[in-house]
Amino acid sequence: MTSPLLHVTGLGIGFQARGALTPVVQDVGFTLEKGRTLALVGESGSGKSITALSLARLLPPAARVTGHINFAGDDVLAMSERQLRALRGRKITMVFQEPMSSLNPLHSIERQIGEILELHGTRKRDIRDRVVAALAEVGIPDPAGRLGAYPHQLSGGQRQRVMIAMALVNRPDLFIADEPTTALDVTVQAQILALLKDLQTRLGMAMLFITHDLGIVRKIADDVAVMQKGRIVEAGPAASLFAGPQHPYTKMLLAAEPKGAAPAVDTTRPLLLQTGDLKVWFPVRRGLMRRVVSHIKAVDGISLQVRAGHTLGIVGESGSGKTTLGLAILRLIRSQGPIIWLGKDISSLNSTAMRPLRRDLQVVFQDPFGSLSPRMSVAQIVEEGLRIQNSSLTATERRSRVTAALAATDLDPATMDRFPHEFSGGQRQRIAIARALVLEPKFIVLDEPTSALDMSVQAQIVTLLRDLQARHGIAYMFISHDLKVVKALASDLIIMKGGKVMESGPAAPIFAAPQHPYTRALFAAAFNIEAVSAAEVAG
Amino acid sequence: MRRRASRLHRGAAPGLVLGAGLVAFLLAMALLALVWTPWPPAAIDVPHRLLHPSLAHWLGTDELGRDILSRLMAGAGVSLKVGMIAVGLGAVPGVALGLIASAVKGRSEDVIMQLCDFAFAFPALLSAIMLTATYGAGIDNAILAIAIYNVPVFAKLTRAMANSVMAREFVQAARAAGRSPAGIAVHHVVPNILAALLVQATIQFSIAILAEAALSYLGFGTQPPEASWGLMLSEAQNFLFVAPRLAVYPGLAIALSVLGLSLLGDGLRDALDPRLQKIAWQRA
Numbered sequence: 148m149t150s151p152l153l154h155v156t157g158l159g160i161g162f163q164a165r166g167a168l169t170p171v172v173q174d175v176g177f178t179l180e181k182g183r184t185l186a187l188v189g190e191s192g193s194g195k196s197i198t199a200l201s202l203a204r205l206l207p208p209a210a211r212v213t214g215h216i217n218f219a220g221d222d223v224l225a226m227s228e229r230q231l232r233a234l235r236g237r238k239i240t241m242v243f244q245e246p247m248s249s250l251n252p253l254h255s256i257e258r259q260i261g262e263i264l265e266l267h268g269t270r271k272r273d274i275r276d277r278v279v280a281a282l283a284e285v286g287i288p289d290p291a292g293r294l295g296a297y298p299h300q301l302s303g304g305q306r307q308r309v310m311i312a313m314a315l316v317n318r319p320d321l322f323i324a325d326e327p328t329t330a331l332d333v334t335v336q337a338q339i340l341a342l343l344k345d346l347q348t349r350l351g352m353a354m355l356f357i358t359h360d361l362g363i364v365r366k367i368a369d370d371v372a373v374m375q376k377g378r379i380v381e382a383g384p385a386a387s388l389f390a391g392p393q394h395p396y397t398k399m400l401l402a403a404e405p406k407g408a409a410p411a412v413d414t415t416r417p418l419l420l421q422t423g424d425l426k427v428w429f430p431v432r433r434g435l436m437r438r439v440v441s442h443i444k445a446v447d448g449i450s451l452q453v454r455a456g457h458t459l460g461i462v463g464e465s466g467s468g469k470t471t472l473g474l475a476i477l478r479l480i481r482s483q484g485p486i487i488w489l490g491k492d493i494s495s496l497n498s499t500a501m502r503p504l505r506r507d508l509q510v511v512f513q514d515p516f517g518s519l520s521p522r523m524s525v526a527q528i529v530e531e532g533l534r535i536q537n538s539s540l541t542a543t544e545r546r547s548r549v550t551a552a553l554a555a556t557d558l559d560p561a562t563m564d565r566f567p568h569e570f571s572g573g574q575r576q577r578i579a580i581a582r583a584l585v586l587e588p589k590f591i592v593l594d595e596p597t598s599a600l601d602m603s604v605q606a607q608i609v610t611l612l613r614d615l616q617a618r619h620g621i622a623y624m625f626i627s628h629d630l631k632v633v634k635a636l637a638s639d640l641i642i643m644k645g646g647k648v649m650e651s652g653p654a655a656p657i658f659a660a661p662q663h664p665y666t667r668a669l670f671a672a673a674f675n676i677e678a679v680s681a682a683e684v685a686g
Numbered sequence: 687m688r689r690r691a692s693r694l695h696r697g698a699a700p701g702l703v704l705g706a707g708l709v710a711f712l713l714a715m716a717l718l719a720l721v722w723t724p725w726p727p728a729a730i731d732v733p734h735r736l737l738h739p740s741l742a743h744w745l746g747t748d749e750l751g752r753d754i755l756s757r758l759m760a761g762a763g764v765s766l767k768v769g770m771i772a773v774g775l776g777a778v779p780g781v782a783l784g785l786i787a788s789a790v791k792g793r794s795e796d797v798i799m800q801l802c803d804f805a806f807a808f809p810a811l812l813s814a815i816m817l818t819a820t821y822g823a824g825i826d827n828a829i830l831a832i833a834i835y836n837v838p839v840f841a842k843l844t845r846a847m848a849n850s851v852m853a854r855e856f857v858q859a860a861r862a863a864g865r866s867p868a869g870i871a872v873h874h875v876v877p878n879i880l881a882a883l884l885v886q887a888t889i890q891f892s893i894a895i896l897a898e899a900a901l902s903y904l905g906f907g908t909q910p911p912e913a914s915w916g917l918m919l920s921e922a923q924n925f926l927f928v929a930p931r932l933a934v935y936p937g938l939a940i941a942l943s944v945l946g947l948s949l950l951g952d953g954l955r956d957a958l959d960p961r962l963q964k965i966a967w968q969r970a
Contacts, residue, residue, distance in 0.1 A: 479861055498866070505864035518855035521961060522877035528856075531873075532863035566960040582859065 150220060152353050153179040153202070153321055157214035160197055160206065160377075168211060172198055172377045175214075179370075181320065184347065184354040186368035186385070188361065188400070190601035191572075194377040195357050199323050202355070203239045204231050219320060237267045240314035244326040246306035250298040256282070257294040260313050267317055281312040286342060303465075304335035308342070315346060322347070325357045332464035333628060337672035340367055359602055361404060362631075365389060373397050403606040405635040409458055412638050412653050419590055419622050420453040420476065425484040427468070427475050427646075445471040446482070447646035452639075453590065456616065458623040460637025460654060462630060462669070468646035469626045473592040476624065477508055506536045509583035513595035515575035519567040525578055526563040529553065532586045552585040553578075556611060573604035577611070584615065590622045597632055609635055630673040634658055642666050702953025708946025716763040725753035727760035728911040736929050748918075748932055749925055757913040758939055764825065764914035765895050765943070772829050772894040773887050776836020781883065783837070784844025785871045788852055799845065802838035810835040810897050814906045825898075825914075828907040832894050843886055847879040881955040888951035892944035899940075915940050 160172035172194040179185045187195045200206050202216060204223060216223040218239070226234065243249045250259060260278045269277060275294070282290035285308040298306055307327060314322060324343065328336040344367055347354050356367060364371055364385065372382040373396065381394040392398045426449075428442040445468045453459045463469045475482035478493065478501055486494040493504060509532075512518040519528055529549045533540055540548070550560040556577040567575055576596060583591050593612070597605040609632060615621060627633050633640070633654075640654040642663065650663040661667045719727075724744070731751030739746045745754040787798040814831035821827055851857065852875065860870050899916020901907035903923075908914040915936040922932035 474858070477862055479858055502864040505862060508862070510859060510862045512855040512859065514855060518859055520856040520874055520878065522959075524960075531860060531865070535864045535869075568961045579859070582863075586863070 150217075151178045152181050152219055153177075153355075154217040155202075155215065156217075158198065158201065158216065159213040160194070160201055161211045163209050163211055170377065172201075175374075175377075175379050177370075177372050177379070177382060179321070179353045179355060181353050182347070182351045183369045184356055184367055185370045185372060186356045186358060186364040187372050187374060188358060188364055189374035190359055190603065192376075193374040195374050196325055198374070199241070199325055199355060199357055202321070202323065203235050203241070205235070205241075233267075236263050237317045238319055239321045239323065240317065240319040241323040241325065242307070242310045242314050242327045244329050246303060246310050246330065247298060249310055250306060252298050255295050255297055256301075256309055259309065260316055263313055263316060277316060278312075281316040282309070284315070284346070285309070285312045286338075287312070302335075303331050304339060307331060307335075307339055311339075311343065311346070315350065315352075318350060319352055321353045321355065323355045323357070326359070327356075328363065329358070329360070333630070333672040334464065334668055336363075343367070361400060361602065373400065399603060403603040405606055405609050405631045408634060408658075409636050409638040409654060411655060412454065412457060414454075416454040416456055418452055419455050419489065421451070421485075421487040422476065423450050423485045423487075425449045425451075425472070425475060425482055425486065427471050427480060427482045444646045446475060448484075449641070449643075449646075449648060451641060451651070453622050453624060455589065455622055456620040457639065458616065458625050458637045459639045459641065460633040461624060461626045461641050461643060462628065462633055463643035464628055464669075466645075467643040469643050470594055471646075472643070473510070473594050473624060473626050477510055477592055479510075502535070506532070506586040507589045508592075509586060509588040509590070510592045510594065511576070511579050511583050511596045513598050515572050515579055515599060516567075518579050519575055521567055524564050524566055525553070525570075528567070528578060529563070529582045529585050532582065536586055548585055549581075552581040555584055555615065556581045571604075572600050573607065576600060576604075576608055580608075580611070580615075584619075587619070588621060590624070592624045592626070594626045595628070596625075598627070598629065605632065612636065630670065642669065699953070701949045702957060705946050705949025705951075705953050708942060709950050712762055712766065712943050712946065715759050716766050719756075719759035719763055723753075723756035723759050725756045727752065727756040727913050729753075730911075736925070736932075739931075745935055746929075746931060748921070749929075754918075754932070754935055757918060758915070758935055761913040761915045761918060761936065762939070762943075764908055764912070765898065765916070765940070768825070768829055768832065768898040768914070769891040769894045769943075769947075772832035772897075773836060773890045775830070775833035776890065777840045777883070777887060780837040780840025781844045781876075783841040784846075785848055785875060787841070787845045788848035788875070789867045789871055795845075798841070802841045805834065805838045808835070811901070811904075811906075814901050818906050823906055823909060825908050825912075828898055828901045831901070831906075832897050835897075836890050836894070839890060840883070840886065843882065844879065847882055848875045851875045851878045880958060884951045884955050885948075888944075888948045891947050892940070895940055895944070 155178070156176045158172060158175040159170065161168040161170040175198055177185060187198065189195045197206065201210075201212050202218070202223065204226070206212065212224060218234070223234070257275065257278050260281055261274045264274050264277055265271070278294065279290045282293060287293055287305060287308055301309065327343070328339050331339060340363060343354070358364060368385045370383065371385045371388045372379045373394065374380070375396045381388065381392065381397045388397065389401070392401055425446060426444070427446040428444050430439040431441045431443060432438065433440045447468070449472055451459060461469045461472065471480065474480045476486060478486070478496070482494065484494065485492045488504065488508070493501065496504075526546070526549055529552055530545045533545050533548060549563060553560045553563060558574060558577050558581065567578065570578065580596070596612070597608050600608060612623065613636065616623065623636070625633060625636050637654045639652070640657050641651040642649040642665065644665055650657060650661065650666045657666065658670075661670050729752060731747070733751065734747055735749055735751040737743055737747040743753050743755070745758070748754055748757070783798055783802070787795040810832050813834050814828055817827040817831050848871070857870055857874055860874055865873070895916065898907050898914060899919050902914055902917040903920030908917045910917070918936040919933055922936070925932050
């Protein structure tokens with residue numbers, strides 16, 4: 148029996164700062180054979196990306212690495228810089244999460260891929276042919292015609308395909324994919340995963356797949372190693388790990404996948420909100436006189452209804468106009484078409500007339516880092532709405548309401564004088580929810596409130612939202628690309644694409660039997676990846 | 687992570703202390719000069735011209751026998767006045783215009799920014815000549831000219847940074863809570879761009895001191911026999927090879943005050959940032 152391709156034992160990584168060593172990875176060991184896929188699973192900060200970077204010695208100089216990394220019989224930690232350069236991009240290659248920032252915006256596709264070939268000794272006149280072949284391999288249509296294209300001219304999925312082409316053009320032995328599909332839409336995600344699986348089988352390389360998404364692991368990995376706080380807490384073949392998780396953390400991760408379904412629609416509840424043929428068109432201006440030459444139709448004729456205490460799910464991929472729709476309903480951007488709130492059209496109210504209504508219509512955004520002002524304390528952030536809406540409250544009264552709102556979102560009210568940067572992503576999202584809650588609104592627009600969070604935190608936030616709805620009877624408009632979360636929360640559903648409704652109605656029947664082809668493609672991508680790859684192979 | 691570590695090594699707090707110390711010293715000199723200087727700053731004493739430093743004249747005398755230390759002290763007041771008023775008069779309308787441009791968007795934003803470009807086309811010197819031609823030469827007109835030059839500097843910086851803050855979600859959240867555009871500008875935008883404005887203000891302060899020197903040299907600023915650092919510097923030019931110290935002292939005074947102000951600006955920026963407060967506290 149030959150030795151395995153990659154054998155890591157006792158790997159420890161620490162960062163040296165001011166004489167102190169902060170350990171981030173401890174006693175990590177795993178083995179990866181040619182032709183197999185190992186998934187490294189963990190939440191943000193678990194040390195999975197750092198571990199991957201250490202395999203090609205790509206860590207910053209402050210990192211101290213101990214242990215053994217044996218790659219194809221060589222000790223990686225003992226290699227010289229020269230030997231490492233021969234290893235990187237040739238034997239070990241990587242693809243990262245964000246395809247836009249991984250590509251140089253000023254280089255054409257040909258130059259990006261050609262550079263890798265040139266560095267590793269391909270003759271100049273062969274480069275173009277090999278680049279075309281590499282692009283064809285990753286499924287870029289008309290590869291010869293795309294050679295001169297720049298990254299901004301490609302879609303997110305195409306950019307990630309180019310990254311994969313760059314990684315695979317030198318036929319590596321080990322391919323490391325660090326969250327390669329996290330930044331992509333679900334249908335594109337499914338295509339990229341299918342492509343990776345297919346290329347791996349054909350080229351027979353080993354793949355180290357880093358992800359936080361257990362749904363992906365289930366589909367792509369042969370073996371799984373679960374990391375928590377810098378250690379591997381459980382490892383083994385994927386099938387047995389999913390069937391019978393041993394470690395409590397693995398069990399928690401598996402349990403954290405959002406489950407359950409929302410209650411059916413209760414038509415006796417009053418209608419809170421209605422829109423009729425709502426449109427948000429952004430004018431495109433050209434020329435000296437800035438004449439309007441056309442419109443970008445971000446939201447193009449959406450009619451919807453929200454009942455008190457219910458959740459309307461808005462599902463769509465990036466660019467479908469779902470966020471714009473949410474902002475338009477809150478009258479934060481200009482729109483055409485009636486917006487009926489409690490029987491009254493609010494679409495033409497000016498900002499002064501809107502102000503008293505704002506206490507009933509609140510919003511929670513996706514990015515818990517961007518949605519809290521770094522210069523304000525938690526108490527100041529949460530009480531801002533009270534200062535505007537209930538200016539008669541005394542400081543003590545405001546403070547007690549802030550305390551109540553923070554307690555309702557399971558935050559310790561004693562921390563209210565701290566600043567946002569002292570909190571984790573999940574805690575920040577709770578602060579954002581508390582800010583919406585403090586005004587006791589009837590309706591909250593939730594714009595991807597769980598997308599930036601770790602899986603287990605996601606589940607906690609979903610539970611919290613469900614809980615708050617049951618207790619206070621708040622109606623939600625839940626905007627998301629994540630169908631699993633939407634399924635757990637929404638009783639009504641709208642599927643959007645290109646600013647238009649593809650399918651809409653009560654959630655349960657749509658999940659059971661989607662009618663529109665686009666809905667079906669979306670559901671297949673989210674719930675069953677094989678279905679898509681099979682369909683793709685057939686097509 | 688690494689940035690924080692290096693910041694700890696360098697130490698933000700000592701800079702703040704040193705900067706505040708230098709600025710306080712400068713202010714003390716300027717205030718003292720109002721009531722007392724070793725010699726009358728404008729007293730001409732030709733027999734004792736170009737003296738080397740001595741017990742009687744600590745820093746020596748200039749080409750007309752005036753005491754250099756006394757003139758430096760008297761000049762500190764003028765330079766501080768020029769710097770502070772010119773930056774203040776430039777920054778307040780500049781920041782306001784930038785905030786308005788960023789809040790209103792569209793056609794009005796274009797108009798404001800084009801006015802700023804137009805104002806940029808007039809260097810401080812040109813405005814000073816125009817003001818002098820209309821209202822006569824003098825330090826006040828020089829200050830006004832420098833202030834006018836500062837307006838578009840602050841307006842452009844403010845608009846660019848306010849635009850990036852306005853695009854952030856906490857501003858949307860404030861709008862959803864019912865905040866007015868003015869409230870958003872004051873409560874959300876200004877605190878988040880204050881750091882860069884402070885740094886820009888220290889830069890403009892040193893530019894203002896140097897601009898006053900240039901204007902005085904051309905006869906548009908401080909009028910002899912009054913003293914200002916800029917005027918002293920330009921008067922020293924004719925004696926650069928005979929008595930270089932005449933230029934060194936006011937030059938050093940300008941350099942030290944600019945250093946003091948930028949250290950103070952940097953220190954204030956860090957002290958005002960809640961993200962860095964914990965580190966400062968841990969140092970203590």
